[in-house]
Amino acid sequence: MLKIIEKTKIWFAASLIIIIIGLGFIITKGFNFGIDFKGGTQVVIDIGKDFDKFEVEEIIKNYANDVTTNKVDGNQIEIKSNNLDSNKVSEMFKEIKDTYSLEDSALISQDEIGATIGKELAKKSVIALIISTLAILIYVAIRFEFKFGSAAVLALIHDVLITVSVYAIFQIPINTPFIAAILSIVGYSINDTIVIFDRIRENQKKMRGVTPTELANVSITQTIKRSINTSLTTVITISCVYAFVPSIRDFAFPLLLGIICGAYSSIFIASPLWVIFKNKGKHNTVKLKK
Numbered sequence: 001m002l003k004i005i006e007k008t009k010i011w012f013a014a015s016l017i018i019i020i021i022g023l024g025f026i027i028t029k030g031f032n033f034g035i036d037f038k039g040g041t042q043v044v045i046d047i048g049k050d051f052d053k054f055e056v057e058e059i060i061k062n063y064a065n066d067v068t069t070n071k072v073d074g075n076q077i078e079i080k081s082n083n084l085d086s087n088k089v090s091e092m093f094k095e096i097k098d099t100y101s102l103e104d105s106a107l108i109s110q111d112e113i114g115a116t117i118g119k120e121l122a123k124k125s126v127i128a129l130i131i132s133t134l135a136i137l138i139y140v141a142i143r144f145e146f147k148f149g150s151a152a153v154l155a156l157i158h159d160v161l162i163t164v165s166v167y168a169i170f171q172i173p174i175n176t177p178f179i180a181a182i183l184s185i186v187g188y189s190i191n192d193t194i195v196i197f198d199r200i201r202e203n204q205k206k207m208r209g210v211t212p213t214e215l216a217n218v219s220i221t222q223t224i225k226r227s228i229n230t231s232l233t234t235v236i237t238i239s240c241v242y243a244f245v246p247s248i249r250d251f252a253f254p255l256l257l258g259i260i261c262g263a264y265s266s267i268f269i270a271s272p273l274w275v276i277f278k279n280k281g282k283h284n285t286v287k288l289k290k
Contacts, residue, residue, distance in 0.1 A: 015265075029171065032167075034250075037119060041080070041113070044108040045107055046108050047102070050074060053069065053246070060092060125183065128183060136190055140197070144201055151274040152193045152270055158265045181255040185258030192231065195223055196223050200219040
């Protein structure tokens with residue numbers, strides 16, 4: 001039997017270190033918001049053939065510093081930046097055109113993106129996240145018990161904080177796909193947690209008289225292979241999407257990060273939290289009896 005609960009302080013400390021470092025970066029440097037939130041210019045150029053993305057990026061860096069690029073449909077490159085004006089776009093396109101012997105029609109689009117839509121989307125996404133979290137708390141509390149629901153929600157918050165912290169620490173650009181990924185993480189992570197909680201509930205009926213620590217350890221041991229295998233297959237799939245579909249990397253990377261965090265939190269955060277709440281409830285009951 002695995003001794004997961006006995007090492008709760010280690011699991012909590014590891015997560016707290018990342019979150020505290022992330023919060024430090026958020027306070028001092030803030031987030032690296034992309035043009036979906038700050039506004040800027042989006043340019044799409046059709047190279048007309050397969051090309052080296054890094055080679056094109058070297059050209060782009062001569063005209064803008066804060067740039068996000070995506071390879072689209074194999075032969076096109078999408079360029080997003082908040083410091084590209086019309087003159088810089090013209091000069092940049094001329095250099096790319098000369099390098100790859102392109103026609104003027106290769107410049108497919110040049111659009112100015114306002115920050116208002118991004119801010120409104122971020123606001124609605126936060127509301128959606130809060131509502132979904134409360135709904136999960138209510139569902140798990142009804143389906144299991146309130147202690148399970150509280151532990152599950154705190155584990156979800158943990159996953160979001162870890163993902164956000166990594167983005168803050170490494171100053172990875174945040175665009176609208178990141179918001180969609182966060183909402184997907186919440187839905188996926190709770191699934192792993194419920195599998196373990198369901199086994200704990202089943203074992204409660206069979207193993208009467210055992211401590212919450214032993215009950216959780218047994219339940220985790222029985223489900224850990226399933227949880228790891230399920231998460232691993234998903235991680236492999238998302239990793240392939242990240243590697244071979246560059247156009248949706250802004251969505252795939254945070255999703256990949258969140259799935260790994262979700263697998264970790266289901267075993268090492270949610271279950272120990274349930275044990276803490278369960279033991280606290282027992283102590284309170286003993287005090288009331290006295």
